[in-house]
Structures are given as C-alpha cells and as structure tokens.
Amino acid sequence: xxxxxxxxxxxxxxxxxxxxxxxxxxxxxxxxxxxxxxxxxxxxxxxxxxxxxxxxxxxxxxxxxxxxxxxxxxxxxxxxxxxxxxxxxxxxxxxxxxxxxxxxxxxxxxxxxxxxxxxxxxxxxxxxxxxxxxxxxxxxxxxxxxxxxxxxxxxxxxxxxxxxxxxxxxxxxxxxxxxxxxxxxxxxxxxxxxxxxxxxxxxxxxxxxxxxxxxxxxxxxxxxxxxxxxxxxxxxxxxxxxxxxxxxxxxxxxxxxxxxxxxxxxxxxxxxxxxxxxxxxxxxxxxxxxxxxxxxxxxxxxxxxxxxxxxxxxxxxxxxxxxxxxxxxxxxxxxxxxxxxxxxxxxxxxxxxxxxxxxxxxxxxxxxxxxxxxxxxxxxxxxxxxxxxxxxxxxxxxxxxxxxxxxxxxxxxxxxxxx
Amino acid sequence: xxxxxxxxxxxxxxxxxxxxxxxxxxxxxxxxxxxxxxxxxxxxxxxxxxxxxxxxxxxxxxxxxxxxxxxxxxxxxxxxxxxxxxxxxxxxxxxxxxxxxxxxxxxxxxxxxxxxxxxxxxxxxxxxxxxxxxxxxxxxxxxxxxxxxxxxxxxxxxxxxxxxxxxxxxxxxxxxxxxxxxxxxxxxxxxxxxxxxxxxxxxxxxxxxxxxxxxxxxxxxxxxxxxxxxxxxxxxxxxxxxxxxxxxxxxxxxxxxxxxxxxxxxxxxxxxxxxxxxxxxxxxxxxxxxxxxxxxxxxxxxxxxxxxxxxxxxxxxxxxxxxxxxxxxxxxxxxxxxxxxxxxxxxxxxxxxxxxxxxxxxxxxxxxxxxxxxxxxxxxxxxxxxxxxxxxxxxxxxxxxxxxxxxxxxxxxxxxxxxxxxxxxxxxxxxxxxxxxxxxxxxxxxxxxxxxxxxxxxxxxxxxxxxxxxxxxxxxxxxxx
Numbered sequence: 001x002x003x004x005x006x007x008x009x010x011x012x013x014x015x016x017x018x019x020x021x022x023x024x025x026x027x028x029x030x031x032x033x034x035x036x037x038x039x040x041x042x043x044x045x046x047x048x049x050x051x052x053x054x055x056x057x058x059x060x061x062x063x064x065x066x067x068x069x070x071x072x073x074x075x076x077x078x079x080x081x082x083x084x085x086x087x088x089x090x091x092x093x094x095x096x097x098x099x100x101x102x103x104x105x106x107x108x109x110x111x112x113x114x115x116x117x118x119x120x121x122x123x124x125x126x127x128x129x130x131x132x133x134x135x136x137x138x139x140x141x142x143x144x145x146x147x148x149x150x151x152x153x154x155x156x157x158x159x160x161x162x163x164x165x166x167x168x169x170x171x172x173x174x175x176x177x178x179x180x181x182x183x184x185x186x187x188x189x190x191x192x193x194x195x196x197x198x199x200x201x202x203x204x205x206x207x208x209x210x211x212x213x214x215x216x217x218x219x220x221x222x223x224x225x226x227x228x229x230x231x232x233x234x235x236x237x238x239x240x241x242x243x244x245x246x247x248x249x250x251x252x253x254x255x256x257x258x259x260x261x262x263x264x265x266x267x268x269x270x271x272x273x274x275x276x277x278x279x280x281x282x283x284x285x286x287x288x289x290x291x292x293x294x295x296x297x298x299x300x301x302x303x304x305x306x307x308x309x310x311x312x313x314x315x316x317x318x319x320x321x322x323x324x325x326x327x328x329x330x331x332x333x334x335x336x337x338x339x340x341x342x343x344x345x346x347x348x349x350x351x352x353x354x355x356x357x358x359x360x361x362x363x364x365x366x367x368x369x370x371x372x373x374x375x376x377x378x379x380x381x382x383x384x385x386x387x388x389x390x391x392x393x394x395x396x397x398x399x400x401x402x403x404x405x406x407x408x409x410x411x412x413x414x415x416x417x418x419x
Numbered sequence: 420x421x422x423x424x425x426x427x428x429x430x431x432x433x434x435x436x437x438x439x440x441x442x443x444x445x446x447x448x449x450x451x452x453x454x455x456x457x458x459x460x461x462x463x464x465x466x467x468x469x470x471x472x473x474x475x476x477x478x479x480x481x482x483x484x485x486x487x488x489x490x491x492x493x494x495x496x497x498x499x500x501x502x503x504x505x506x507x508x509x510x511x512x513x514x515x516x517x518x519x520x521x522x523x524x525x526x527x528x529x530x531x532x533x534x535x536x537x538x539x540x541x542x543x544x545x546x547x548x549x550x551x552x553x554x555x556x557x558x559x560x561x562x563x564x565x566x567x568x569x570x571x572x573x574x575x576x577x578x579x580x581x582x583x584x585x586x587x588x589x590x591x592x593x594x595x596x597x598x599x600x601x602x603x604x605x606x607x608x609x610x611x612x613x614x615x616x617x618x619x620x621x622x623x624x625x626x627x628x629x630x631x632x633x634x635x636x637x638x639x640x641x642x643x644x645x646x647x648x649x650x651x652x653x654x655x656x657x658x659x660x661x662x663x664x665x666x667x668x669x670x671x672x673x674x675x676x677x678x679x680x681x682x683x684x685x686x687x688x689x690x691x692x693x694x695x696x697x698x699x700x701x702x703x704x705x706x707x708x709x710x711x712x713x714x715x716x717x718x719x720x721x722x723x724x725x726x727x728x729x730x731x732x733x734x735x736x737x738x739x740x741x742x743x744x745x746x747x748x749x750x751x752x753x754x755x756x757x758x759x760x761x762x763x764x765x766x767x768x769x770x771x772x773x774x775x776x777x778x779x780x781x782x783x784x785x786x787x788x789x790x791x792x793x794x795x796x797x798x799x800x801x802x803x804x805x806x807x808x809x810x811x812x813x814x815x816x817x818x819x820x821x822x823x824x825x826x827x828x829x830x831x832x833x834x835x836x837x838x839x840x841x842x843x844x845x846x847x848x849x850x851x852x853x854x855x856x857x858x859x860x861x862x863x864x865x866x867x868x869x870x871x872x873x874x875x876x877x878x879x880x881x882x883x884x885x886x887x888x889x890x891x892x893x894x895x896x897x898x899x900x
Contacts, residue, residue, distance in 0.1 A: 271441055362792050370439055377440040378796035381803075384735030385795055392773065 001413060002036045003029075004138035004155060006129060006148035008112075010041045010048050010055070015113060017334050018168050021200070022144050024227045025166075025409065026053050028402025032410055038136050040151070042125060043112030046079040056136070057081060058128040062090045062106035063097040076105060085135075092134035094158075097127065118147075119182060126150040133158040140164060140413045146171075146183060149190025162195040162416040164409075169200075169331040170207050176254055176328060188212050195416045198222050198409065200332040201353025222409055223357045225402040226337040233314040234342065243276045244380040247320040247344075249313065249335060250327075252283030257326040257349065257366045262289055264326075266296040267373035268380075275301065275380055280316050282307035317342040321386070322379045326366045327352045336361060341397045345389035347375045357400065360392040422655045422694045422702075423646060423686065424613065425487035426562065426585060427474075427662040429467065430528045431459050431495040432764035434787050435801055443804045449758065454787060456502050459495075463503040466666030471509035473665075473676045478518045481683045486518045486693045488585075489662075490562050493526030493549050494764055500553070507553065514554040520695035522585065523547045523558035529763035530727055532563055532572045533714060534741040539572075541748065542763075543579055560585065560696045564765050566615065566659070567724060569714040570606040577607035583700040585657065588614035589715040589722035599653035601703045605710035611700040612709055615659040615717065619645065624664045628673045639681035647689040655699050659717065718769075719778045726782070727768040732795040736768060739802055743809045745819050749826055750812045758805055762798075770794035 005026065009019030022039075029035050030052035037053040044057040060077045073083040086105070093106075100108060108124045115121060129151035133141070143152030143165045156163040170187060171179040191197055191212050197219045199205040205221045208214050246268075248261045258279060265277040279289060279302070286304065293302040308316055317323065323339035323346045330352030337354060339346050340361070348355050349366035362379070364371040379386050436451035477485040491499075491510065499506045513519040525531055526546040531539040543561070551557045561581040563572065568586035576584050588598030598614035622642070626632040634641070646656055669675040686693065694702070718726040728734055740762060747759045770786040771794045772779070788794040813822055 267441060271443075359790075362796075363790070373441070374439045374796060374800070375793075378792075378799065381440070382735070382795070382799050384731045385792060385799075388731045388773070389792065 001034060001140070001410070001417075002136075002138045003038070003140050003142055003413065004133065004136055004161075005037060005039045005053075005142045005144065006125075006151045006155070007039060007041050007144040008147045010039065010044070012047060013045055013112070017332070018145055020227070020334060021168055021224050021332075023049075024225060024402040025406060027227075028225065028404075028406030029409055030406075031403050032406050035410065038132075038138065040129065040132055040148075041112065042110035042121070044080045055080075056085070056132060057110075058125055058132075059107055059110045059112075060086065060105070061128045061131050062086065063093060063100070063108060063127055063131055064102055064106040065090060065093060066104065066106040068105060073105065089131055089135045092131050094130055094134060100124075122147050122150055122186070126154045129154045130158055139417055142166060142409075143190065143194075144168065146187045146190060149186055149193075153190065153193045156193065162419070163193060164196045164198060164412060164416060165190050165194040166198045167191075167200065167204055167208055167331075170204060170211070172207050172211055173204070173329045173331050174255060194218070195419070196220065196412055198412060200224050201356055203329075203351070203353045203356070204331045220408075220412055222405050222412075223353070223400075224332045224334060225400045225405045226334060226341060226397060227402065228398075229314070229338065229341055233311065236311075236315055236318045238318050241276075241319070243274050244321040245276050245278060245319055246322040246324060246376055246380070247278045247280060247316060248324050248326070249280040249308070249316060249339075250325065252279065252281050252286045252289055254285065255328055255330070256283075257328045258283075258285055258289050259292060260326040260366055260369055260372065261324055262292045262296065262298075262302070264324075264369040264372040264376060265293075265302055266298050267369060268376050269298050269301055272377065272380070273301065275376070277302045278305060278316070278320070279303070280305040280308050280313075314338075314342065317344050320344050322347065322376060324372070324376070325349065325352060326364075326372060328366050330354070337397055337400065340393035343390050343394055345379055345386055345393060347372060347379070358396065360389050360396045362389070421646060421649070421653070421691045422699050423691055424655060424657045424694055424696055424699055426490065426522070426615075426657065426659045426696075427470070427487065427665075428490050428492075428562070428660065429495050429499075429662045430490075430492040431455070431462070431498055432528065432766035433494055433498070433761040434458070435767070435797055438797055438800045438804075440800050440803075443800055444807055447754075447758075447804060447808065449801045449804075450761070451787070455498060459498045459502050462663050462667055463499070463506050465670070466663045467499075467503075467506045468509065469671060469676060470662055470665045471506065471513060473679050474519070475509065475512060475516070477680060477683055478513075478516050480680075481687075483516070483518050484687070484693065485683045486520075486695045486698070488520045488522055488560065488696050489513065490522040490524050491550070492524060492528040493546050494528060494761060496549060496553060511554055514556050518695075520560060520697055521550050521554055521556050521558050522560045522562045522696070523550065523581070524562050525564050525763075527760045527763040528564045528765055529760075530564060530567070530724075530737065530765050530768065531741075531763060532567055532575070533724060533728070534737060535744045536571075536575055538741070538744045538748070538763075539575060540579060542760075545760075559583065560700075562586075565726075566717040567714055568612075568716075569711045570604070572714070573604035573607045573610055573612075573711075577604065577610040582609065583611045583613065583696050585613045585615070585659070585696060586711075587659075587715055587717040587722060588617055588657075590617075591722060592709070592711055592715055596707075596709075597650075597653055599649060599656055600706045601655060601700060602707055602709040603705040605708045608708070611705055613655065613657050613696055613699065615657045619656060620658045620660065623658070623675075623678075624660055624668070627675060627678070628669050637678070639678055639685045642678075643682065643685040643689050643691060646686075646691055654703055655694075657696075719774070719781075721778075726772055726774075726778070727765050730771070730773050730791075732771045732773070732791065733768045736771065736795065736798055736802065739799075739806070743806060746809050746813065749819070749822060750809070752808075752812060755805075755808055755812065758808075762802065762805060767794070767798050771798070 133155035332353035336346040525542040562585040604610040
C-alpha cells in the first residue's frame with residue numbers, strides 16, 4: 001500500500017513531540033511490511049534517516065518551471081533528494097506561481113519551524129502539496145497535525161484518495177480553552193474533510209468529538225509508543241548523590257502544570273529535607289516558578305536547569321529518582337515513557353493521554369497536590385515501591401512498540417480505502 | 420450415607436482512610452469509619468441478615484436436620500457489634516440452635532500463620548475467646564484465613580488443641596486424590612483435615628447466576644443429584660462460601676435464598692445428610708495422610724499465597740509489620756494493640772497485588788484503592804506512624820532480650836515495694852521497742868523513692884530501676900545492721 005504523509009517535523013531536527021511521533025509511527029508502519037511511505041516535510045536537512053520512507057522536501061518541490069540542468073539540481077539539492085524526482089515533480093506543476101517569491105529552482109522557501117508568518121507557510125505548504133499529489137501515486141493520504149491539514153485536503157481533492165488526519169494535539173490543549181479562532185478553523189476544516197481521524201489518546205478523542213463536533217464513528221484512538229533508546233543513552237553513568245532527586249522535565253508553560261509541582265515539593269520538604277527538586281526546561285512561566293519556589297522558602301532545595309537538549313535530557317533522567325509530569329492537559333506525553341525506559345518511576349497526571357495505557361506509574365489528578373506529594377514521599381521513602389515500579393515499568397515499556405501502533409493505523413487505512 | 424458440610428465465612432477488615440505522609444506523627448486514627456460502616460451495613464442488609472434468617476428457617480423447618488458451620492473474623496464481629504448488632508443477635512440464635520458450629524480462625528483474618536507463629540497462636544486464642552464471649556460457644560474446628568494451610572501450620576493448630584481443620588482442596592496438592600474424604604495431617608496425625616470441593620462450591624458461587632454456563636439454571640434438585648451421583652465411598656462434601664456470596668454477589672433476585680431453602684428437602688429424598696465439621700470428623704475415619712510442604716490457600720487461580728505475598732511491595736509491607744510483632748506483644752498500650760490487630764488484616768496486602776487478568780480483576784474489585792501502588796503507599800504511611808508509636812513505647816536501642824527482664828522488673832516493682840514496705844513496718848515495730856532514734860532516720864530514706872517510682876514514666880523507670888533497687892537493698896542492709 002502506498003501512503004502519502006504530510007508532516008512538519010522529522011528527527012533529528014525537531015522542536016517538540018510531533019517529530020518523534022511521526023518518525024516512530026512511520027517506521028513502525030514500515031516494519032509491518034508492504035508499506036510504501038512518502039513523507040513530505042517543509043525543509044529536510046539531508047541527515048534524516050531514510051530507508052523506511054521516501055522523504056520529499058517542500059522547499060525542493062518546484063511550483064514554477066525553471067529550465068535547469070540535472071547537474072545543477074544535483075549540486076543544489078542532491079543531498080536531500082534524488083534529482084530525477086525534481087524533474088518528475090516539475091512535470092506536474094498545475095498553475096503559474098511565478099507571482100510568488102521563488103528561488104532559482106522554482107521552489108518556495110520554508111523555515112520548517114513555527115515562524116510568525118506560520119499561516120502563510122501553511123498555505124504555501126498546501127500549494128506544494130498539489131504538485132506532489134499529482135506526481136507521487138498513493139492509495140491514502142495522511143496528515144500529521146493541523147499545520148498539514150490544508151495540504152492533506154488539497155491532496156485529497158487532487159487525487160480523490162481518502163484522507164486520514166492524525167491529531168497529535170488540539171488548540172484546546174495548547175491554550176487551556178482560549179483557542180485561536182484561525183487555528184480552530186483550520187483544525188475543524190481538516191477534521192470535517194477527513195475520511196478518518198486518528199487521535200493519540202481517548203482524551204484527545206473526546207476533545208475532537210465534543211469541541212469540534214465530529215461524529216464519534218469517524219474518530220479512532222491510536223496511542224503513541226516509544227522508540228527504544230540507544231544503548232549509549234541507557235548506559236549513561238549515574239552521578240551519585242546523597243539526596244533523592246525528583247524531576248519535572250518539559251516546557252514550563254501553563255499546559256504542563258509546573259505550579260503544582262512546586263506546591264507539592266513544598267509539602268514534601270516540610271517533612272523531609274533530604275530530597276531535591278529539579279525543574280528542567282524553559283518556558284514563559286519559568287520566572288514565575290522561580291519566584292514561587294522562593295516564596296515557599298524551598299529555593300535551597302529546588303533547582304532550575306534551563307532548557308535541556310539532546311543527551312542532557314537523558315542525563316537528567318539518569319540522575320533522577322522520580323519523574324513527575326503534572327500536565328493539566330496532555331494529548332499523550334511521551335516523556336514518562338522515556339523516563340520509565342531509563343528506569344525512573346513516574347508520577348503522572350490523570351489528565352494526560354499516556355495515563356490511559358500505562359499501569360506501572362502513579363497517577364494523580366494534576367490539582368491534587370496532596371496526592372502528588374504523597375506519591376513523591378512514598379517513592380523516595382519506600383524502596384520496595386521504587387523497585388517494583390522501576391522493574392515493572394521497564395518491562396511494560398518494552399511492550400509498547402510503534403509496530404503495534406503502526407498496525408492499527410494500517411487497519412484504518414484498509415477501512416477507509418475499502419469504504 | 421453422604422454428608423454435606425456447608426461453611427459460611429463472614430469477614431470484613433477495617434479499611435484504612437486516606438492517610439498522607441504529612442499525617443505521620445500527627446494523626447493516630449487510621450480508619451475510614453464511613454466506608455466501614457457503609458459497607459458492612461449494606462452487606463448486612465443484602466446478605467448477612469437474609470442469609471442468617473434463611474439458615475434459621477432451614478434449621479426450624481427440618482427440625483435440626485440442617486446443620487452447617489460458620490466462621491466470623493474478629494474484625495467483622497466487632498464491626499457488626501458496632502454498626503449492625505441485629506446480625507450478632509441472629510448469629511447468637513444460630514449458635515443457640517445447636518445446629519451451627521462456629522469455627523475459630525485468626526482474629527484479624529491475618530497472615531500471622533505464615534509470618535510469626537507466636538503471633539498466630541495469640542490471634543487464634545483472641546478469636547476463640549471472642550467467639551465464646553459473644554456467642555457462647557467455644558470453637559473446636561479451625562479454618563485459617565482464606566484456608567491457608569501447610570505442614571507447619573498443621574502442627575501449630577494441633578498444638579492449640581484443635582482436632583479438625585478445614586482447608587482448600589487445591590488441585591496441585593491433591594493430584595488424583597478426591598477432596599471428598601477426610602485426611603490426616605502429615606506432621607500432626609491427630610489433626611483431621613476437611614477439604615473443600617471447589618467444583619461444587621463454584622457451581623453455586625460463580626455459576627448460579629451465569630447464563631453462559633451450560634448447566635444454567637441451577638436448581639436444588641439438580642444440585643443434589645450431582646452430590647448423590649458421587650462415588651459411594653466419597654462420604655463428605657465440604658462447601659465453602661463467603662457469606663456475602665448470598666445476597667450480595669448473587670442478589671436475592673437470582674433466587675439464591677429459595678435455592679438454599681429447597682436443598683434440605685431434596686437432600687432428604689436422596690438420603691444425604693447435613694453435618695457440622697466436628698460431627699463429620701468424629702464419625703468418619705481419615706483415609707490417608709496429606710503432606711503440604713508449601714502453603715496453599717483458597718484464593719486466586721494459583722491457590723497459593725501469592726495473592727498476599729506475590730510481589731515486593733507485599734513482602735516489604737509484611738516484613739515491616741511483623742518486624743515489630745515481639746515489641747508490640749510486650750507493651751500494654753490498648754490502642755496500640757488494637758491498631759496492631761487491624762493492621763494485620765490480610766486484605767491490606769490483597770489490595771497491593773499487581774496480578775493481571777482474572778485474578779487482577781478480582782483483586783481490583785474488592786480494593787478501595789485505584790491502584791496497588793496507592794494501596795501500598797497508604798498502608799506504608801499508616802505503618803510508618805504506627806512504627807513511630809511503637810518506638811515511642813520503648814526505644815529501639817534496647818533489644819528485645821534486654822527489654823524483657825527490664826519490663827518484668829517494672830511489672831513486679833509494685834509487689835516488691837509492697838513487700839519491702841511490709842518488711843519495713845515489721846522491722847520498725849521491732850526497733851521501736853529498742854531505739855527510737857534509728858527509726859526517724861529510716862523514715863526519711865524510705866519515703867522519697869517508694870512514692871515516686873510508680874508515678875514515673877516506664878521508660879525512665881526502666882533505667883532508674885537498678886538504682887532504685889540499690890537504695891532498697893541499701894536500706895535492707897541498714898535495717899539488718
């Protein structure tokens with residue numbers, strides 16, 4: 001089966017969980033066999049992992065005719081794309097886009113990030129999608145997250161093939177209810193035009209049904225999985241410390257509920273001074289959290305690391321005894337799975353999507369700081385509990401694979417194709 | 420002639436309230452009174468009361484031909500006394516009828532038999548005494564917590580004077596043998612073993628209300644046919660139920676009470692008798708020995724003790740709890756001792772099970788917690804507070820061997836002081852005749868310590884006692900001189 005996927009991020013150049021999930025899912029589907037996947041991203045860098053998917057860069061796709069030689073194309077974009085594909089794509093230009101700002105190859109430039117003119121970039125992406133859809137044969141179209149819904153709809157209109165959209169998050173999660181009307185409109189339009197909607201958790205599924213008014217029989221949950229960490233990361237040395245370390249790791253924003261972590265920390269520290277708390281990450285609430293920690297009088301035991309990247313994240317997990325994710329609203333939340341894989345027991349909020357599939361974690365309501373503090377205390381004071389959750393957690397994570405998730409997505413493909 | 424023995428078990432633990440770690444050291448009350456009241460009252464209304472009435476009716480209608488056995492754990496009996504005394508009245512009536520044998524067990528439905536032999540014997544004595552005090556009968560047959568049994572436990576039970584013991588007819592122990600005979604314990608040949616017939620028990624407990632069961636619906640006629648059809652030599656069928664099966668798990672609307680009421684008539688038609696365990700054991704001879712090297716029970720698919728000791732959490736909690744058993748037995752703080760009983764209930768450990776599949780579902784169904792981890796956390800918080808209180812009684816720095824003689828000294832102190840005072844008096848009387856001057860001196864010395872010591876705190880007195888002794892010794896010497 002041939003699938004045409006539209007995504008926004010792809011490892012190693014990722015900004016959030018979307019890229020990791022897109023990558024894991026694509027690879028998992030490929031490993032199920034009999035899948036030919038074309039993955040479109042705005043701006044490939046050339047160091048993406050190939051083999052399981054054919055990656056097309058939107059910024060290498062011509063939308064206006066330029067008479068260029070094969071050698072020239074080879075020298076310009078050879079490291080990210082096969083030049084032949086460029087010429088195939090050039091043969092399928094469907095309208096004159098010369099009024100736009102184009103480069104020497106007739107392509108539109110993309111940042112591949114989340115710039116201020118994001119809406120314009122989304123629109124351009126959908127223009128490019130028209131060319132790709134006309135060139136690359138496919139049986140089904142798959143769009144990851146709202147940025148690529150317009151591209152998916154365009155491709156569906158061009159090819160007449162069914163469209164599956166993948167909701168990794170909705171604007172209700174990001175804004176705690178104060179949705180941006182433009183984003184909401186794009187999301188709703190995508191959902192209404194889709195033949196089937198995949199959500200990453202039942203929580204998100206309910207949001208899609210209730211807030212966007214989508215018929216429940218069109219929405220299926222496929223929980224995310226986790227890509228096994230490399231041995232290098234798993235074997236990072238642990239720096240021995242006297243005190244237990246309890247960690248919050250993620251963007252310090254309203255959505256992630258950092259204030260509940262600080263409050264729970266204050267409760268624990270009233271009783272037990274032999275615990276340290278770390279808030280790793282950056283975000284618009286970082287300063288407020290520093291102030292809050294100071295006001296609670298726990299600043300000597302409460303540490304901020306700033307934004308961590310790459311290996312630092314895993315070193316942080318390695319040095320932690322407990323990981324806490326008190327998210328107020330989390331469509332899925334992959335980090336507890338990574339923490340568990342590193343052997344760090346997790347406390348997660350019941351309001352996060354991954355709580356639906358994880359058994360060997362402690363779940364509390366995000367607002368229930370008593371319960372959260374109690375769980376922190378238990379994990380640092382009762383070694384048996386820590387051991388049990390650590391060992392069973394590792395075991396559990398090994399059973400959550402992208403292959404299983406990929407299988408579910410393929411089943412959905414069959415369903416929409418045969419409809 | 421075949422005998423059928425019905426056993427009904429009543430047990431409820433004292434469920435713990437939500438106890439956070441910041442309560443440790445501040446709050447010494449651990450129980451969720453509301454939930455305990457609510458659950459036992461509901462069960463009493465739906466199950467215990469109608470079931471006891473059914474049993475009383477059956478006894479009356481058959482003129483005492485219907486006989487059965489009942490076991491009530493101490494924690495359940497206490498709660499019934501507090502919340503629904505009308506159940507206790509009915510139990511008393513059943514006891515008075517002479518047709519119902521009450522079994523002994525562990526007071527708190529505890530795992531002491533696996534953890535601490537001394538504690539186990541104490542628990543059993545407590546339970547037997549409680550049954551005697553409340554219901555007026557002294558138990559002669561033993562049924563351990565969820566029928567836990569192995570060779571070591573057999574010796575202990577026999578040592579306590581029980582002649583008969585009920586345990587589970589677990590397949591992995593019986594093998595080709597049938598549970599429908601009386602066996603004797605390998606380690607205690609005098610102890611007769613009655614084994615439950617799982618198949619026939621489950622036909623009522625699990626399948627009575629299961630429309631997918633091929634034999635559904637079950638009626639008394641059919642059921643007695645099955646028992647009558649067992650081989651001629653199999654003379655006793657032991658059927659073991661938790662009483663709340665009747666009326667709660669199988670609601671009255673399923674017709675379960677009518678089914679029970681109909682049993683004696685159909686039994687009589689087939690020449691099947693009902694008997695109590697003691698009667699059966701007295702009448703029938705054991706057909707062989709049964710050796711059980713590893714503990715078995717009536718719970719979960721595995722029929723072993725993994726329901727309570729299957730994971731690290733459970734083992735850790737049990738080890739921490741029974742680690743202070745000896746300490747607690749030495750102290751005489753009544754509240755501490757009461758908490759000690761209630762914390763031993765096996766249910767607390769049952770909630771911590773992390774089993775999956777069908778077993779896991781039944782663990783979860785009874786648990787007041789949303790996960791085994793929160794069950795563990797809550798229990799450990801309570802236990803932490805309890806351990807602090809034990810520690811406050813006697814500092815940990817003194818070990819048990821040292822503590823025991825010290826406590827003995829303290830407890831005998833009053834008697835010793837009394838006898839010494841008497842001695843002083845007689846001596847004084849004697850001396851008064853000789854020399855008045857010496858007496859006034861002696862008075863000054865004795866007055867101070869004799870009055871002060873009993874009022875002092877025990878721990879402090881412990882340390883001081885040798886000194887106190889010395890003064891009395893000194894005094895004695897002074898006198899004899």
